[in-house]
Amino acid sequence: MNDKENIIEIHGLKKSFDKGRTKALTGVDLEIKEGEFISIMGPSGSGKSTLLNMIGAFDKADEGSITVAGIDLMKEKHLDQFRSQKIGFVFQLHNLIPNLNVLENVEIPMLRTKTTNEEMDKRAMELLELMNFPNLSETVKQNPTRLSGGERQRVAIARALVNHPSIILADEPTGALDSKTTQMILDLLKDIHKKENVTLVMVTHEPDVGAQADRTITVLDGKVVEGKT
Amino acid sequence: MSFLSLIVKNPFRNRTRAALAILGISIGIATIVALGMITDGLTASSQTTQNSGAAEIQVTAEGSNALSATGGTLNANYITELQNISGVSATAGEIRGITPAAGTVSGLLVSGMNSNQTNLEGISITNGTMYADGSNQVILGKQIAPVLNKTVGSTINLFGKEFTVVGIYSSGNIVTDSIAFVSMSTLQNLTNTNGKITLVDVKVNDNANVTDVANAITNAYPNQLSTTTQTQTNELMSKTTGSIKTASAAISVLAIIIGGIGIINVMIMSVFERTREIGVLKAVGWKSSDILIMILGESIILTLVAAVVGILLGVIGSEALLAFFSTTGSFLKPLFTWNIVLRAFAIALIVGIIGGIYPAYRASRLPPTEALRYE
Known part of the structure; x- marks a missing residue:
């Protein structure tokens, strides 16, 4: 692991909201190596989700430096392109589009790329096969509203992987699931982390979940207080 | 997708x-x-309407116009008197009235005209024959016939009297094609307007100016006659x-x-x-x-x-x-x-x-x- 290069390098990162009144990140220093599975833990409001959003280029930091997959996010203009090519995001509430079927939901990130319909179908089916659906040919045609919470999250994971990202960012991916489904999703994420050789960064407040990562870091009052490197 | x-x-x-x-x-x-x-x-x-080749001027009683005039508002003497106006080539009188007719809401406009003068309305029979003067025969414009659901041989009640449809005509004028023509004397008898007419159709000489002729008519009969030229109708x-x-x-x-x-x-x-x-x-x-x-x-x-x-x-x-x-x-x-x-x-x-x-x-x-x- 130590031979690998850093895929995420963060130094002195600061971010505040409400015109500086709410300080979310107060100087984060963090390095994550390529292929690592790390969990970010911390109490509610500690800044862990803000940190994840900074890594995913959903928002720009006020100060400091952040380089992800070789791209300086403080300077990069085409953040949408960065998100499309380098990042896969898994949300707590899956956020699938209700009027699209399972296959179409997985294809959504590819829709504005130059991928043909056939290639999109092929890639989406490949990933859905990895998700271990019992009756895949039927499931792909279903709307997500007809799936269980665990099944929806598996579709969301497939969607996150569809553009071959280098990094998967997961924000409380098991937060809305029961313990049995939680372990199933974690096993799936770990499996994908190995098979697809992606870096996995997961925010969680559940110690049992966090403990399954290669490394755990703790964020408190906008700073990484444990497990920086 | x-x-x-x-x-x-x-x-x-x-x-x-x-x-x-x-x-x-x-x-x-x-x-x-x-x-x-x-x-x-x-x-x-x-x-x-602009393509019509019929009379260029229609003369009505002062204050009315050719598009809406009905009834016996003019003395029939005007038909011959207007022939004396310079530039006038031919004249024909028309008596007009509206009668209820099935298939219409506001009624059917019927014009009474001598059968040998209907050319001044641009009429040519496309099916059947022209009505005979003094008869209870009617010809229908090609636009109104299907609305009334009538054809040659049908009968139609006009002003309380049964008429036989003897012909369907075309005039090149969509308004004229939407009315019915009968003998002038027959219509005058039915509407108690003997010796009266609604309007006079005036055909102008080829070398005469239509507006000049229309002005000459109104100048000759001030406060008595109005004229409507084809150009005014178009306007x-x-x-x-x-x-x-x-x-x-x-x-x-x-x-x-x-x-x-x-x-x-x-x-x-x-x-x-x-x-x-x-x-x-x-x-x-x-x-x-x-x-x-x-x-x-x-x-x-x-x-x-x-x-x-x-x-x-x-x-x-x-x-x-x-x-x-x-x-x-x-x-x-x-x-x-x-x-x-x-x-x-x-x-x-x-x-x-x-x-x-x-x-x-x-x-x-x-x-x-x-x-x-x-x-």
């Missing part, structure tokens, strides 16, 4: 809302289409067409404004409801312009569907409207042209763009973090 299929699919997530939005806009477009068809029909009919028709066109344009603008506001409302609601989804799309790498195109496209899809519905409603509506007022409808046919279809789609497109641009812009500017936090 393609980007386009997503845009087509999205507006119909909430079918009731989409249906109501489409209905609202389609009513505006239907009004525009119906008015457009009626206006074009009127324009076409006035153009037909009147153009004026009427112009008024309807202006009303049509005003309604179009109104439809665009009302439709646009409706679409803004629908699309803003849609964007609000899909805020998290927009956040997800941005999170997976969609550009702001992709979001803008998607929402704008959805708005345009709604209005284009409304255009199709509106065109159908407009065509059916204009036919139904003119069928109801069938006397007018007999010479005023709604005219369906591709220009109207293009106009309807262009208006729909404008409404779609106007209505969609603001919600689309708002959606495209949503920061992903804020959109993903939205509940």
Whole structure:
């Protein structure tokens, strides 16, 4: 692991909201190596989700430096392109589009790329096969509203992987699931982390979940207080 | 799945809302289409009038005009007296009256004329024969005959008397083709107007100026006679067409404004409801312009569907409207042209763009973090 290069390098990162009144990140220093599975833990409001959003280029930091997959996010203009090519995001509430079927939901990130319909179908089916659906040919045609919470999250994971990202960012991916489904999703994420050789960064407040990562870091009052490197 | 299929699919997530939005806009477009068809029909009919080769001047009693005059308002002596006016080539008298007739709402206009003078109305028999003077025979214009459901050999009650349809005629003038002609003496007897007429048709010499002849008539009979030239009739028709066109344009603008506001409302609601989804799309790498195109496209899809519905409603509506007022409808046919279809789609497109641009812009500017936090 130590031979690998850093895929995420963060130094002195600061971010505040409400015109500086709410300080979310107060100087984060963090390095994550390529292929690592790390969990970010911390109490509610500690800044862990803000940190994840900074890594995913959903928002720009006020100060400091952040380089992800070789791209300086403080300077990069085409953040949408960065998100499309380098990042896969898994949300707590899956956020699938209700009027699209399972296959179409997985294809959504590819829709504005130059991928043909056939290639999109092929890639989406490949990933859905990895998700271990019992009756895949039927499931792909279903709307997500007809799936269980665990099944929806598996579709969301497939969607996150569809553009071959280098990094998967997961924000409380098991937060809305029961313990049995939680372990199933974690096993799936770990499996994908190995098979697809992606870096996995997961925010969680559940110690049992966090403990399954290669490394755990703790964020408190906008700073990484444990497990920086 | 393609980007386009997503845009087509999205507006119909909430079918009731989409249906109501489409209905609202389609009513505006239907009004525009119906008015457009009626206006074009009127324009076409006035153009037909211009092609008529009959008498150039119609003389009526002072204060009336040839398009609306009925009854025995003039002494029949004028028919011969007007022949003495310089530039007049021929004259013919007409007595006119309106009688109730099945298939019409406001009645059938019947003109009594000597059969050998009907050429001054440009009449030529296309089926059957000319009526005989003094008989209870009638000829019907080719426009009115199908409205009355009559053909050669049919009988028709005019002013309480049975008449036999002996001919169908064409005049090259859509207004003239929408009335009936009978013998002048027969109609005068039926309407107690012996020795009286409604108007005199005046044919002008080839080398005479129509306006000069018309002025000469009114100068010769001040406060007694009015003249209506073919040019004045055309001007009147153009004026009427112009008024309807202006009303049509005003309604179009109104439809665009009302439709646009409706679409803004629908699309803003849609964007609000899909805020998290927009956040997800941005999170997976969609550009702001992709979001803008998607929402704008959805708005345009709604209005284009409304255009199709509106065109159908407009065509059916204009036919139904003119069928109801069938006397007018007999010479005023709604005219369906591709220009109207293009106009309807262009208006729909404008409404779609106007209505969609603001919600689309708002959606495209949503920061992903804020959109993903939205509940």
